[in-house]
Amino acid sequence: MKNVCLIALFLLSTCVLVVAQEAQKNVFPDGTPMSAWFLDARKVQLSELGKPYVITDFGVKSDSTLVQTAALQKVIDEASRQGGGVVVIPKGTFMSGALFFKPNTNLYVSEGAKLKGSDDIADYPSRPSRMEGQNLDYFPALVNAYGVDGFTISGKGTIDGNGLKYWEAFWQRRKENPQCTNLEVSRPRLVFVWNCSNVQVQDVKLHNAGFWTSHYYQCTNVKILDLHIFSPHAPVKAPSTDAIDIDACTNVLVKGCYMSVNDDAIALKGGKGPWADTDPANGANTNILIENCEFGFCHAALTCGSEAIHNRNIVMRNCYVNEAMRVLWLKMRPDTPQKYEYISVENIKGQAHSLIYVKPWTQFFDLKGRTEVPLSYSEHISLKNITMKCAVFFDIAITQYDKLAQFTFENVRVEAQNAAYDPSLINGLTFKNVEVNGKQID
Secondary structure (H helix, E strand, O other): OHHHHHHHHHHHHHHHHHHHHHHHHOEOOOOOEOOHHHHOOOOOOHHHOOOEEEHHHHOOOOEEEEEOHHHHHHHHHHHHHOOOEEEEEOOEEEEEOOEEEOOOEEEEEOOOEEEEEOOOHHHOOOEEEEEOOEEEEEOOOOEEEEOOOOOEEEOOOEEEOOOHHHHHHHHHHHHHOOOOOOOOOOOOOOEEEEOOEEEEEEOOEEEOOOOOOEEEEOOEEEEEEOOEEEOOOOOOOOOOOOOEEEEOOEEEEEEOOEEEOOOEEEEEEOOOOOOHHHOOOOOOEEEEEEEOOEEOOEOEEEEEOOOOOEEEEEEEEEEEEEEEEEEEEEEEOOOOOEEEEEEEEEEEEEEEEEEEEEEEOOOOOOOOOOOOOOOEEEEEEEEEEEEEEEEEEEEEOOOOOEEEEEEEEEEEEEEEEEOOOOHHHOEEEEEEEEEEOOEEEO
């Protein structure tokens, strides 16, 4: 009997330990527990989205060359007028300019279906928008949702930006003026979701964006699940085609996605400029979980900035990185007060040019008459359980205006052509079980 009790006690204590360890895994870097919302990756079913509005039932034709914006918008408007439902793109190719979804409407792109963007910017009439950390009149995306709580995009079809013409125009302009900005060439994004809560985008392919691929601004509770996001970096580079731009959002789950684009894969934005932290249009990104994703070519798997003022409680875990230029990129913008804090990159395998890259971002900036340069802070940054092949292990070079503190490297195994590191750049640099080129460092 005594042995039975001891065995039972052992099993109970083991179960408690396992539960405690699992709970510890689901905690944000500042110690805040992740809510159950982050652990629920259930897919939305078509049958849950209300009455289906199949676009071909309303006279829209499968034609890869015919722009049918007005006809497609009528279907969305009719769904809204009838109390809501889901606009269904059936098998075939349908070309459109900017579409605007309304409250209680959703988008379903069937397997074998393609919603193709027009390559004529006139099909995207300028309106109030948000780009590069500023609110301005700009061209909308192909798919837009403003204030549409509960908005979903689902299905296994493709939303294709048809971006070649825009890419070529950009590179021609850059050839004429190497200092041209990203906004000088008129280009549409693929998906723009603004001021929405309880958003879910799942399963679709987002390809060949003219500008940013998907942009979420001032949103709460966003789930991005099992997407395939692609824009080429050869033979024609697709400029500024960030896969996922998270802009002043709270509670975002990115899970099971594949991303390969000619810019940053996941970029955390929120505002820019010398007084950006006082502008109510700007804001922080908080509670962002990125997991079980694969990154192909990109400028960085995870980037803070460059248009960002505050990112807190960011976790990227259980991901594979293949041919990214950087795993983690902290862009320190000299014209913007910035704070990047409590960021954890963990359980990462693969290859990249740089494991971590922290340098001033000086491509485009303007102090706008401010005499003192605002400071940029990066604090409580951790890289744990990393196995990588890199050209550069510790790619960090800062100015007097960049303040780095409390960086931890733990259980890191790296093969690097350049294994050098400079602990003087960081106030509180900790190495725990770190091996570079087979040599333990501390």
